[in-house]
Amino acid sequence: MAITTAATNSGKVELGLGYHNGTTSTGDAYKLLLIESSQAGTYGASTTNVGTPGTGTPSTSNTGTDAHVSTGDYNSINGVTLTNVTPTLSGSTAVWDFDDVVMTGTTISADGFLIYNSATKGGVAGRVLSVHSFGSTKTTTGGTFTIQMPVADASNAIYRVA
């Protein structure tokens, strides 16, 4: 269907509920989940949860069969764990950042990814913070898939609270 780069609407509410903590080491465990090429679901601001990756029909609350299977260093269908960089202020914008992700030995065909909180918050795990499109299908063949987080400033950071 389609992937639209967006901060999720549910994530905005969850910030106010205290369900997200991006502090280095002591914060929540965030993950990056790749979405398959030719995905069946629609991903964007209305996406709420990763649900049960690999199982079920894709919807706003379940990536289901759209979740990319594990390959090489992308070693779980639930995605790869991100390393938090404690949010900071850039001008009047709060910026979130994570370490870059380098996955070797992969065979991947993906159109984008979700960043979600794998910790259980308010009785629910898998809350999606943001959705990111690659613009087109990105494919590795026995190779390295590197995702370099953009510069952590008010104009570019991977997640910005303005």
Next chain:
Amino acid sequence: MSEARFQQESTTGQFYYGGKLCLQVIYEPLTSSGYSLTVQHFKDGALVQQDVFAVPEGVSTQSTARI
């Protein structure tokens, strides 16, 4: 002798060795920021490995969503 063929403003470049394509780099920009590089490794004319380096576009809680 290796030979590189890159043209100014081109989104694709090739490296040749012994007259054979051995490496191809494809640059693809995203809508407003971010980009990706796809690096294809060839041996005897056949693709043997493909790598991706992507810098995604970030999101703002204030901005309009982009496709």
